[in-house]
Amino acid sequence: MLKMSQINHIRDLSKCGYNVSEIHRKTGADHKTIEKYLAKEDFSEEPPKRKVRKSILDPYKPLIHEWIEEDKNHWSKQHHTAKRIYDRLVAEEGYTGSYDTIRKYVHGIRKDRQQKATQELVWLPGFAQVDFGEADFYEENICRRRKYLVLSFPYSNDGYAQVFGGETAECVCQGLQDIFEYIGGVPEELVFDNATGVGRKIHDKVVETELFSRFRAHYGFRIRFCNPKSGWEKGNVENKVGTIRRNIFVPIPHYHDMVSYNKQLLDEHLKKAAEMHYKKGEVIAELFEEDKRHFSSLPSKRFNVCRYDEFKCDGYGKICMEGKHFYSTKPENHGEKVWVGIRAHFIEILNPDGTILIRHKREYGDTRTDTSDYSTTLEVLSRNSGAWRNSGVRADASEILRDYLDSLPKPELKAGLRLLNEVAHEYGYEASLKAMEMAVENGNVNKSDVTVLAARITGYGIETPPENGPNLSIYDELFIYGQNMLSEEVHAS
DSSP, X not given: OOOHHHHXXXXXXXXXXXXXXXXXXXXXXXXXXXXXXXXXXXXXXXXXOOOOOOOXXXXXXXHHHHHXXXXXXXXXXXXXXXXXXXXXXXXXIOOOSOHHHHHHHHHHHHHHHHHHHHOOOOOOTTEEEEEEEEEEEEETTEEEEEEEEEEEETTTTEXXXXXXXXXXXXXXXXXXXXXXXXXXXXXXXXXXXXXXXXXXXXXXXXXXXXXXXXXXXXXXXXEEEOOTTOGGGGHHHHHHHHHHHHHTSSSOOEESOHHHHHHHHGGGHHXXXXXXOTTTOSBHHHHHHHHHTTOBOOOSSOOOOOEEEXXXXXXXXXXXXXXXXXXXXXXXXXXXXXXXXXXXXXXXXXXXXSOEEEXXXXXXXXXXXXXXXXXXXXXXXXXXXXXXGGOHHHHHSOHHHXXXXXXXXXXXXXXXXXXXXXXXXXXXXXXXXXXXXXXXXXXXXXXXXXXXXXHHHXXXXXXXXXXXXXXXXXXXXXXXXXXXXXXXXXXXX
């Protein structure tokens, strides 16, 4: 069994145009293995590297870089010269080498930085860059600072954004998937920063998270990570992050549902896409068509952007994620282990058979949260109505429903809670509470009425007017005409 990193290596070679034989020669992998996975790493021994001769300057190089880096914050006329660096090293650090050594080294640093700062990278169609930005949003009328994923295309300068609570692998994969499906294809290569949610580049080795590794194997794109402190390598997306914040997120957007807002947000790129490219003198949308010609097709099956983990429930039947976010399962699970599906926007508590017991909105941030769904306690409550007064279900109920149930004798209260539980199993917790409330208002609380109301709420909506039936007036006219004709015949006879 090959590792995902090995599989992706072969796939990357295949995407670059190498056939099976060529991949075999490059990797040494068995032909059948290549055909099965389309990937394997090259285990060839690396050529020996020439031993680097130590310099008298080596112990002082970090300090020289530090001084030059600090100069960025000061007036250019007060920056360190090579002579000043030499004098300070001699006086403060006991340097005994020559000035010429210092001069050549400082000159090399500044030349390298100047080249990096001024060089313009050429990006081919079909390549994209990925980064995160940060902005404030009014979420359910509360101002919250959220992350937003940006996918930009340097060739055309088109770009897309999606808002999330964090920068996890689930967020990256979900955002990319939604953008891929919106644009109708998959870019050839994505360039990332050293983002922990995706993976990172450690020296010459790239380590990916398991979820992201599976995701890119599914969609078949190559990746590249920027070198540390080399943001210029993905300057297009960094500029796009700022452009989106200034032009789309000002004034501060309002939304109640992040998932719905993200669907609307995808269309926001159209405004910028209608403009002319800042340099090429062509419409961005037209240039993006060239990007799209280099995309690969979407796979036939949609990737399930979800990772699974096992958690132990506390005494209240709740699990804790990231040490501070608590989510309810059901009281019977106290002290037991449950499997949890972790997504970008939601977490799903699973039943032993893998079906979803309950779904919670996922929480992010450093503040402790406690998310409860009392639908899972209805069954216990219907058997133990004595806990009604202090139950979460009572807290969720409207004042009308709460007062009604409070007034019932114990046997009738138990029956009412049993009815709530039965309807919730069929139509959902929220619908059962609303339907029961409406039945109370109508003065007719029974299973038939509550069930019909819940069905209407979850179906077409309780406020939806009845559909107009067909116009039967023509039949009335024909009936009247027929009657008149019959009457005339009777009179004639």
